[in-house]
Amino acid sequence: MTVKVLSLSSKRATSRRKWFSKVVTPWLFILPILALYLTVVIGPSLAAVYYSMTDWSGIGKAEFIGLKNFQEILRDANYLKALLNNLRWLAIFVTAPFALALIAASMLRGVKKGGMVFRTLLFIPYIIPGVVAASIWRNLVSPRVGIGSVLASWGIPGLDFAFLGSTKTALYTIAFIDNWHFWGYLMVLFLAAMQAIPSDLYDAAKVDGANRWQEFRHVTIPGIRPTLVFMLMMVAVWSFLTFDYIWILTQGGPARSSEVLSTYLYKQAFNRFEAGYASAIGLTMSLFAGMVIGIFVWLRRRGWDI
Amino acid sequence: MKNRFWFNLCSLVVVLSLLATACARQATEEAKPVVEVTEAPVEATQPPAPAEKVSISFYFTPDEGSSSSCWMDNAIVPFNEQSETVFVDGVAQMNSWETTRTALAGGAGPDVVMTPGPSFVYELVQAGQLLALDQFAETYGWKDTFVDWALSLGEVEGKLYSLPAELETLVLYYNKTLFEKNGWQPPKTIDELWALAEKMQAAGVIPFAHSNADWRPANEWHVGEFLNHVAGPEKVYEALTGKRPWTDPDFVKAIELLNEAQQKGWFMGSLEMYYTSPWDDWHNALGKGEAAMNIEGTWSASDINEVYFSEENGGNEWDWIPVPSTSGKAIFDIGIGSTWSINAASKHPEAVAEFFTYLFSPEVQTRLLVECGTAPAPVHLDAEAMVGVDARIARIFEEFGKASDAGDYGYTTWTFWPPKSDVYIYEEIEKVWANEITPLEYLEGLDKLFQEEFKAGEIPPIPKR
Numbered sequence: 027m028t029v030k031v032l033s034l035s036s037k038r039a040t041s042r043r044k045w046f047s048k049v050v051t052p053w054l055f056i057l058p059i060l061a062l063y064l065t066v067v068i069g070p071s072l073a074a075v076y077y078s079m080t081d082w083s084g085i086g087k088a089e090f091i092g093l094k095n096f097q098e099i100l101r102d103a104n105y106l107k108a109l110l111n112n113l114r115w116l117a118i119f120v121t122a123p124f125a126l127a128l129i130a131a132s133m134l135r136g137v138k139k140g141g142m143v144f145r146t147l148l149f150i151p152y153i154i155p156g157v158v159a160a161s162i163w164r165n166l167v168s169p170r171v172g173i174g175s176v177l178a179s180w181g182i183p184g185l186d187f188a189f190l191g192s193t194k195t196a197l198y199t200i201a202f203i204d205n206w207h208f209w210g211y212l213m214v215l216f217l218a219a220m221q222a223i224p225s226d227l228y229d230a231a232k233v234d235g236a237n238r239w240q241e242f243r244h245v246t247i248p249g250i251r252p253t254l255v256f257m258l259m260m261v262a263v264w265s266f267l268t269f270d271y272i273w274i275l276t277q278g279g280p281a282r283s284s285e286v287l288s289t290y291l292y293k294q295a296f297n298r299f300e301a302g303y304a305s306a307i308g309l310t311m312s313l314f315a316g317m318v319i320g321i322f323v324w325l326r327r328r329g330w331d332i
Numbered sequence: 333m334k335n336r337f338w339f340n341l342c343s344l345v346v347v348l349s350l351l352a353t354a355c356a357r358q359a360t361e362e363a364k365p366v367v368e369v370t371e372a373p374v375e376a377t378q379p380p381a382p383a384e385k386v387s388i389s390f391y392f393t394p395d396e397g398s399s400s401s402c403w404m405d406n407a408i409v410p411f412n413e414q415s416e417t418v419f420v421d422g423v424a425q426m427n428s429w430e431t432t433r434t435a436l437a438g439g440a441g442p443d444v445v446m447t448p449g450p451s452f453v454y455e456l457v458q459a460g461q462l463l464a465l466d467q468f469a470e471t472y473g474w475k476d477t478f479v480d481w482a483l484s485l486g487e488v489e490g491k492l493y494s495l496p497a498e499l500e501t502l503v504l505y506y507n508k509t510l511f512e513k514n515g516w517q518p519p520k521t522i523d524e525l526w527a528l529a530e531k532m533q534a535a536g537v538i539p540f541a542h543s544n545a546d547w548r549p550a551n552e553w554h555v556g557e558f559l560n561h562v563a564g565p566e567k568v569y570e571a572l573t574g575k576r577p578w579t580d581p582d583f584v585k586a587i588e589l590l591n592e593a594q595q596k597g598w599f600m601g602s603l604e605m606y607y608t609s610p611w612d613d614w615h616n617a618l619g620k621g622e623a624a625m626n627i628e629g630t631w632s633a634s635d636i637n638e639v640y641f642s643e644e645n646g647g648n649e650w651d652w653i654p655v656p657s658t659s660g661k662a663i664f665d666i667g668i669g670s671t672w673s674i675n676a677a678s679k680h681p682e683a684v685a686e687f688f689t690y691l692f693s694p695e696v697q698t699r700l701l702v703e704c705g706t707a708p709a710p711v712h713l714d715a716e717a718m719v720g721v722d723a724r725i726a727r728i729f730e731e732f733g734k735a736s737d738a739g740d741y742g743y744t745t746w747t748f749w750p751p752k753s754d755v756y757i758y759e760e761i762e763k764v765w766a767n768e769i770t771p772l773e774y775l776e777g778l779d780k781l782f783q784e785e786f787k788a789g790e791i792p793p794i795p796k797r
Contacts, residue, residue, distance in 0.1 A: 085437060086459025169605070170613060191545075191604030193766050277548045280607045281766035282759070297755045299455055 077305040084301035095306035105307065107282050108290040111197055112314075115286060116265035118201045119208075120258055126205075127212035132242055134213075135220045145214065152211040160274040163203040164190070193283035196276050200284055204271045212257060216250055223249035251331065255322070262318040266311050287311050385419040386683045390444035391428035400424075402704035411690050418683040420444075436461045436675065443678040444687070447671050450485050450494065450792045451751045456673070457488040463674040464491040468685035477692055479736060481795035482710035485668055485747065489789075495688060498669030499710040500629050500744065501732050502557055504655050505636055509648035510537065510621040518653045522562055522589070525656040529598050532624050539598040541623035543609035552745045552758040554590055557627055560665050560742030561657040562586035565797075568743050572794045574786050578779035579772065587764065587771035594765045603765055619645035627655055629667065630732075633725045634705030651724060654731070664735045666795070667744035669707065701729075739797055748792055750785035753778060 078095055082088035099105050130148060134141055151159065166172045167189050174185030189199040227245045236244065247254070269288040272278060278285035278293070287307060295304035394400050408420050425431040429448055435441030436456065445462060447453055456462050469475060469492055475483060478495075486494035506518060514535065519525040529539035544550040560568050563582035570576035571583070593599065599606040600614055600623070609617075615632070617623040619640035626636075633652075641650045654662035672691075674684045690696060697708040698717045708729065718726045735741055745757050756778055763769045769777075785791065 083455055083458075085433065085455045085461070164610075168608065170609070188602070188604035188608040191602075191607030276607075279544075279548060279762055280603075281762035281768060283766070293755065293759070298752050300752075 074305045074308055077302050078309050079306075080302040082302040082305070083299040084295060085299070088302060091302070095303045096310075098303065099306060099310060104282060104285065104290060105287075108278075108285045108287045111284065112266055112268075112286050114197060115201060115268055116262055118198075119205070119261050119265050122201075123205050123209035123212050123261070124254075124258070126209045127216050128242075130209075130213045131216035131220055132246055134217055135246075145217065148210040149214050150210070151207045154207065156207070156270040157274060159207050160203065160271050163206070164275060167199060167203075190276055191280060193281050196280060197284040200271050200275050203275070204268070207271075212261075215253055215257060219250035219253040220246060259318060259322045263315045266314045266318075385415070386417060386680045387419045387421050388443040388678070388680050388683050388687060389421045389423055390442045390446060391423050391425045391432050392446070393426065393428040394424045399704055399706070403700060403706060406699050406703045407691055407696055410696075411687060415686070415690075418680075418686055420687055436677075439677060441675050441677065443675050443680060443684050445673040445675050446497070447494065447673065448669075449746055450496075450668060450671055451746075451749075451754065451790075453486065453494040453671055453673060454488055454790060454792065455751075457493050461676050462493045463676045463678065463681055464493060465495070465674065465685070466492045468674075468681075468688070472685060472689040474689070474692070477689075477694070477711050479710045479712060479733065481666070481736065481741075482668075484793045484795055486671060486673075487793045494671035494673040495692060495709070496668040497672050497709050498631075498707045499729070499732075500631060500667030500669050500707060500747075501664045501728070502553060502627055502629050502655055502667070502744070503652045503664075503728055505618065505626045505628060505632075505650055505652045507618055507621050507624055507648050508651040509646075510624050516624070518651075519656045520653075521656050521660040522658050526589075529593070529596075529625075533596065533598065537621075538601050538617060538623035539625060540593070540600070541614040541618040541626040542599045542628070543606050543611070543614045545608050546611045549746070549758045551761050552754065553629065554627060555587070555757050555761055556665060556743070556745040557655050558586040558590045559583055561655050561663060562589055564658065565663055565665075565740075565742035569794065569797050571782075572743060572748055572791065574783075578775045578782060583775055584772050587761075587774060590761075591764050591771055615640040616645060619648060619650075621646060621648055630707050630725075630728055631669070633707075633722075633728060637722050637725060638705075652728060654735075661740060662731070662735060663740055663742050664732045665742035665744045666710075666736065666747065668710070668747045741795075743794070748794055750782070750790040750792070753782045753785055756781050 077088060079090060079092055080088035081091050081094075134144055137144065154162075167174070169175055169186045169188050172186075174187060177183075178186040187195075189195045223245065227249070228241060231241050231245050267288060268286055269292070272284055272286055272289055273292070276284045278289040288311065291304045291307040291311070294300045294307060392400060392403075404422055408422050412419055423442065428446065429452075432441055432445060432447075436445065436459075441461075445456070447456065453462065465474075465486070469483065474495070482496050482499075483492060485496055486492050504518075510516075511518065514531075514537075516528060516531070517524075519528050532539045542550070542554070563580065563586050567576060567580060567582055571578055571580070594603055594606065597603065597605075600609045600617070614623065614626075615636065618626045618636070619642065636650055641648055654664060657663050672688060674681045678684060692709050692711055694711050694713050695717070697711050698713055700706040701708045701713075702718060702720045713729060713733070715726065715730055718729075745754055749757065760769070760774055760777060764771055764774045
């Protein structure tokens with residue numbers, strides 16, 4: 027009997043130890059980061075949802091006003107202008123840097139000697155801090171001291187124009203600068219993905235008489251599709267959150283021609299003391315980013331190989 | 333199943349803990365501060381306070397040059413040396429206003445609260461974060477120290493909450509050498525200014541050195557100047573006190589004239605250059621004589637004198653005149669830069685008041701102007717004490733003082749317009765310049781927003797005429 031009780035007690039202790047190591051211990055490891063995440067992500071997110079339904083100025087008390095901020099957004103022409111600029115930004119960034127990165131990566135894939143030098147050179151802009159890169163480019167596109175003025179002094183006019191000062195060109199100039207900074211990152215990712223494609227496939231394609239373009243289309247693209255699609259999704263999400271280059275170079279001007287939702291949000295919160303309204307704008311930005319992710323998830327569930 | 337139970341339990345505990353923390357913070361927000369915000373000094377510029385002295389703190393943003401250290405050496409260090417009871421601890425913060433605001437929201441923050449302007453004071457007072465200063469003003473005689481209209485700018489709902497730290501006005505700086513070379517006379521009226529600008533442009537000289545590339549709100553300097561100097565400060569006063577709409581034809585004319593000047597490329601040669609010329613470029617253009625005039629505030633007087641009219645830039649001479657007006661009368665628009673208040677949560681408000689009395693004394697303000705080129709607070713300065721200040725700069729403050737005593741003053745937008753209207757003024761004017769809206773439509777939008785803020789009582793105190 028005693029033996030039986032001891033055995034039962036020992037079994038319980040063993041089971042408790044197993045349960046502790048399997049259930050509690052992992053949680054103990056996760057707990058610090060979970061607490062941090064809840065504090066700096068979930069907590070502020072929930073607070074933003076609440077403040078989006080208040081008239082909070084950013085200082086002091088907040089009064090609940092229901093959905094008035096969202097109704098205001100629907101009437102706000104400046105918001106619409108900023109959203110359209112975000113969509114233009116999205117269109118630029120899901121095309122130009124991808125095209126450049128794919129071309130460069132597929133060219134560098136076959137380079138055996140000095141490949142690393144090219145990769146490093148093309149990747150350097152990405153590791154330059156945004157503030158530094160923006161300041162450099164602000165001078166480079168200046169009509170007084172920039173590339174345009176040098177060309178003009180050599181008798182090649184046309185580029186000595188204040189691209190950041192025109193409502194027609196400001197947004198596209200900033201997009202060009204941000205793209206210069208960003209595309210090297212995409213190139214490195216695509217190159218890594220391409221190097222994982224078995225060389226047999228390229229050999230087979232060559233045997234079948236495929237040219238470079240056909241190789242690229244029928245071997246490379248399918249081979250890097252998961253990376254490509256994932257980055258398309260991420261870039262689409264980031265396009266709704268872009269802020270730094272625009273803020274540094276034009277702060278959304280001139281005449282809101284380069285205003286995007288994030289710069290508009292910042293101005294509402296910190297210049298106009300409309301933190302409640304800014305929270306509502308922030309929620310719509312999250313909604314757009316969520317929609318992008320939703321579309322990709324939906325396509326995957328529909329059987330798309332992405 | 334068991335796993336799921338523990339997962340749920342742990343999640344619940346964490347969420348409840350967070351909620352409890354948040355609720356505790358919320359519940360005590362009005363009562364008294366319970367959350368101590370960690371003050372992370374970037375660089376402590378002062379030695380620790382001696383044990384017997386009461387220590388009070390303020391945050392400041394260190395600059396790249398020497399102005400903040402000069403300011404500390406001429407205001408804080410002498411005070412700490414002479415006071416037997418109070419020690420002022422200046423704490424450098426990379427963005428002192430944002431840090432102060434965040435700390436105040438957490439119920440903590442420095443004893444001395446510096447804000448970028450009176451409209452920010454209003455918001456802080458509404459949140460109960462500032463202490464009324466009326467009692468201290470009475471005790472220390474601040475009403476005699478400051479000029480007549482100055483203290484009223486710090487009032488919210490009839491009580492004094494802030495002291496204006498920096499007196500600002502805009503004048504027309506000009507390249508005197510260039511004027512003399514071309515036989516141009518400094519203009520007094522708007523008509524004369526227009527005729528002169530036409531001549532300058534025809535002569536290949538940029539009429540106005542100005543840009544908003546480094547400071548987008550610089551747009552409002554000219555909107556404010558044109559409203560006050562074309563329509564007249566009386567009309568602006570009436571509009572600010574709700575007796576006249578902003579759509580008045582004289583205001584429309586003012587914005588039309590400003591738009592005309594922009595369309596003609598009078599500011600830096602073109603609208604595009606106006607949006608992109610860096611600060612140094614347009615000031616150097618004035619110093620070198622590529623541009624002839626510059627309507628700007630007193631904050632630049634020292635740099636114009638010492639940096640931009642240098643030998644390197646041709647050794648030209650500069651001078652200034654009041655910004656021309658329709659009537660030809662000299663009008664100086666009143667502007668206030670930063671303001672100083674006492675944190676409602678300060679444990680030593682008396683000590684702060686003692687420090688303020690010292691800081692805003694004419695002697696210290698004169699010393700700061702002489703030694704550091706800092707624009708003084710609107711206090712009664714002793715003109716004779718301004719030895720060492722460039723005569724032209726001293727004359728600005730002298731004439732400004734006389735004009736304000738005589739009631740010949742206007743109103744700068746960042747001091748007297750409520751926050752939303754102020755932002756509208758400098759953001760939306762660019763749509764007029766881009767021909768997206770007309771001057772009248774611009775002013776209709778301003779009027780709508782202003783009336784909302786007027787009804788909500790958010791207009792800073794307007795000095796009576």
